[in-house]
Amino acid sequence: ITINKTGNMDWMIQLKQNNIVLEKGKKYHVSLKAKSDKARTIMWALQRDGSKDDNWIPYSDTIRFNVTPEFQTFEKTFTMENATDEHVIFTISMGAVSDKQIKETHTVVIDSVVVEEVKE
DSSP states (O other): OEESOOOSSGGGSEEEEEEEEEOTTOEEEEEEEEEESSOEEEEEEEEOOOTTTSOOOBTTOOEEEEEOSSOEEEEEEEEOOSOOEEEEEEEEEOSSGGGOOOOSOEEEEEEEEEEEEOOO
């Protein structure tokens, strides 16, 4: 993703996947690889689709991580504590994360995104 300006909100630039199913009480593992030609912070969340009622609760918490010019793997395991949701949105936000606006053109690369149930 080539970004000219981040804007002033973290969600102003997002990569999204809709309609992910998360079931109450199940454990999930999320991993992805990311890099950027400008060191910066990006974030991801598996969250409720709040497009109808502005309730964007992040089921996975909101995970912020620092990217550099070298690929790094970022991962988290969490348990779905809320009711089963069949319309979860996975968002990777690359706007002004942590209120840091970036006005220089840069490229963020996301690869090998996995969201999977952990079988115990």
